[in-house]
Amino acid sequence: MEYSSARKCHIHTITPGNQTTVPKPGNISVVPKPGNISVVPQPGNNSLVPQPRNNTNCVAPNINVIGACDSSAIQYSSSKTDSFDIITKMNTDHSVYNRPKAGDWQKNPSSEVPWDGNPIPDADLVDKQKFHNWMCASTGKASGNVLRGLQALYEADPPFADKSAPTLAEIDYWNRRVVRHFRRMLGIDEATAPFGMDPCISTKALWGQEYARTTIWGDHSADCEKKPHCGFMFMPEPSAQSSYLAHAQGQSTCPNKPGSEGILVTAASINWSFILARSICNIIQHEGHLGGHLGPFIRRTIGGFAFWKAGDYWGNIKARWGGHKKCPRPDIFPCN
Numbered sequence: 001m002e003y004s005s006a007r008k009c010h011i012h013t014i015t016p017g018n019q020t021t022v023p024k025p026g027n028i029s030v031v032p033k034p035g036n037i038s039v040v041p042q043p044g045n046n047s048l049v050p051q052p053r054n055n056t057n058c059v060a061p062n063i064n065v066i067g068a069c070d071s072s073a074i075q076y077s078s079s080k081t082d083s084f085d086i087i088t089k090m091n092t093d094h095s096v097y098n099r100p101k102a103g104d105w106q107k108n109p110s111s112e113v114p115w116d117g118n119p120i121p122d123a124d125l126v127d128k129q130k131f132h133n134w135m136c137a138s139t140g141k142a143s144g145n146v147l148r149g150l151q152a153l154y155e156a157d158p159p160f161a162d163k164s165a166p167t168l169a170e171i172d173y174w175n176r177r178v179v180r181h182f183r184r185m186l187g188i189d190e191a192t193a194p195f196g197m198d199p200c201i202s203t204k205a206l207w208g209q210e211y212a213r214t215t216i217w218g219d220h221s222a223d224c225e226k227k228p229h230c231g232f233m234f235m236p237e238p239s240a241q242s243s244y245l246a247h248a249q250g251q252s253t254c255p256n257k258p259g260s261e262g263i264l265v266t267a268a269s270i271n272w273s274f275i276l277a278r279s280i281c282n283i284i285q286h287e288g289h290l291g292g293h294l295g296p297f298i299r300r301t302i303g304g305f306a307f308w309k310a311g312d313y314w315g316n317i318k319a320r321w322g323g324h325k326k327c328p329r330p331d332i333f334p335c336n
Contacts, residue, residue, distance in 0.1 A: 070176070072159055075169035076197040076304060078206050078244040113137035115149025119187030125332060128288030135185060136281035144285065147277040153181050154273055166272055172197055175276050175305060179297060182280055186298065186329065193326040194301055200254035202304030203244050205320035208232050208261065209306045232261050259322040260300075262293045266307070268315035276305065279317055289332065296321040298333055 124130040137148050159174040160166040166174075179195050210216045211231030212224040224230030235241075235254065242252040264279040283293045296303065302323030309315040327335035 070173075070196075072161075072170045072173035074172070075167070075247045076172045076199050076202045077168045077306075078199075078203045079168055079247055080244050113148050114152055115185060120185055122332060125186070125289050128284075131289055132281070132285045135182075135284055145278050145281055146274065147178070147182065147281060148185065149181065150178075150273070150277055153177060160272075171272055172202070174272065178276050178280075179303065182277075182297060183328075186332075188298065188328040193299065193328040196302060196323075197304055198302055198322075199245055199248035199251060201259070201302050201320050201322045202306070203241075204235065204254065204259075205261070205304045205306035205318040206244070207234055207236065208318050208320070209308050213308055228263050229261060257322060259320060260296060261321070262296065262317075262319040264293065264317040264319055266315050266317055267313060268309040269313050275307065275315075276317070279319075290334075293319075295333075298328065299325045301326060 120131070120134050124134045132144060135148060136144050136146060154174075157177075159170050159177070161170065176195060176197060180190060183189075183193060183195070207217075208229075208231035211220060211234040217234065217236070220230060235256070236244075238253045241254060245251050245254070265282055266275050266279045270278065280294075280297060283291055283297075287294060296319065300321040300323055302321065304320045304322075306318045306320070307315060308318075327333075
């Protein structure tokens, strides 16, 4: 299930043929296979043991093969000037990137609950309140907003070389790790449901943000004000795509493939260590384990995220999903 009308979130699915424009086929090859897990939980000892990053195949076309490359040096989000401005507007105070402790944004003593490496009990998973309390356990003012074990995940393999100015590649790398960490806490390993990114999925999310919230592709504000997924079907003409894909190792256009999109709420004043994780907690709190917006975080093999600061405190994420739809843990998450 990948549709929901739950409060604060929206998701939409498309199939080939209903894009605003249809570009020429690109050269992305997506072959799901067991991926590299950057950190491996050790049951019972509250520790996460860092594992070597898989950097051996980080050249085209392998960067788009799930599990072939998992490096913080590989960038999937577009670095086109206008696009990068949209992303960096999420947080102008880069001094709080040091580590993901709730007190960093709340300025109030607070701490998360560590993860011991054991998945959430099924009895807690199927109860919405218990699911949220277990998965997003934290104390203090930020209670309920921090994924369990996030700080240990961060400190086992710090993603940002320069904490005052994280790169897009490093943010991409961290967000992949957050999704995989969430899945492992559900008892889902990378072999069962691999997760990666590719340049087109990430850039399509960005085009949607630009279409709805800027005048780069014309003024659509009146129409988009009432349509949360405004811009989802938009793709520039092939001739206008290449400048967004300069980082894509020889790829200049994106293919028209089926996918889905979720519009997620997040806080704009927090650091990059928390932004995606907080949105996951928000979905769990409002939808529970069968929520339509949670489905892609569990099943999809490819994802990409475009961030927008909507005000001083709040922003949104266009989460774009593609690749294959896996069916891990059908006993808990029906595969319909």
